[in-house]
Amino acid sequence: MPSNVLVIEDEPDIRKTIDYNLSKESFKVIQAASIEEGEKALASNKIDVIILDLMLPDGSGLTLCRDIKSEPKTKNIPVIILTAKTEEVDRVVGFELGADDYVTKPFSVRELILRVKAILKRGASTENNTEDAEYSFGELTINFEEHQAYITGEEISLTALEFKLLKHLIKRKGRVQTRDQLLEDVWGYSSNVTTRTVDTHIKRLREKLGLVGEHIQTIRGVGYRFSRSTD
Numbered sequence: 613m614p615s616n617v618l619v620i621e622d623e624p625d626i627r628k629t630i631d632y633n634l635s636k637e638s639f640k641v642i643q644a645a646s647i648e649e650g651e652k653a654l655a656s657n658k659i660d661v662i663i664l665d666l667m668l669p670d671g672s673g674l675t676l677c678r679d680i681k682s683e684p685k686t687k688n689i690p691v692i693i694l695t696a697k698t699e700e701v702d703r704v705v706g707f708e709l710g711a712d713d714y715v716t717k718p719f720s721v722r723e724l725i726l727r728v729k730a731i732l733k734r735g736a737s738t739e740n741n742t743e744d745a746e747y748s749f750g751e752l753t754i755n756f757e758e759h760q761a762y763i764t765g766e767e768i769s770l771t772a773l774e775f776k777l778l779k780h781l782i783k784r785k786g787r788v789q790t791r792d793q794l795l796e797d798v799w800g801y802s803s804n805v806t807t808r809t810v811d812t813h814i815k816r817l818r819e820k821l822g823l824v825g826e827h828i829q830t831i832r833g834v835g836y837r838f839s840r841s842t843d
């Protein structure tokens with residue numbers, strides 16, 4: 613079964629370019645030129661990945677992204693945001709919106725395809741994961757089965773990617789992980805992808821973890837490390 617990719621983008625040229633290139637890679641592409649069309653396509657197809665432009669004729673892609681991620685039926689569909697505004701990237705991958713990745717315009721189609729593939733691979737590998745049920749670190753408790761994290765018993769809301777990143781760091785606590793390693797292991801990317809992605813997600817994860825977030829240490833010029841102990 614080919615994976616269905618929904619492209620919500622009002623510029624016909626960009627839509628067609630994505631369609632052409634993804635179809636060549638045997639994806640099935642469904643095109644939508646507005647939020648309304650996108651919502652219709654979502655309601656009537658099984659969608660595996662959404663590529664979402666932010667500036668759409670009938671509203672903001674940010675709002676649509678938030679809706680997708682808050683609706684139980686659609687919240688597990690990965691969303692890749694297309695944005696021309698670098699300054700929006702922090703918001704896009706952040707808290708409320710929960711987008712899984714972003715590509716800034718002008719983008720290379722090759723890179724976009726790599727990301728679509730990586731995101732699908734990521735989803736497939738989390739499905740058949742068997743884990744120890746629970747792990748505690750100071751005030752932090754992680755339930756691997758439920759994919760939930762708690763600080764002093766209170767649930768914190770992490771995106772699927774943030775959860776995977778946290779889990780990855782904790783399983784290797786005390787060991788430095790380079791940005792490239794994290795990109796490969798957590799994101800599923802090979803190389804030549806901007807490492808700013810890692811920094812942006814680490815920043816968000818730290819914010820959400822509060823004091824526990826201080827245990828994610830920056831190793832200048834190298835990468836990140838989760839402290840071995842809680843002191």
Ligand code: CA
Nearest residue numbers: 622665667668
């Ligand atoms: Ca647009």
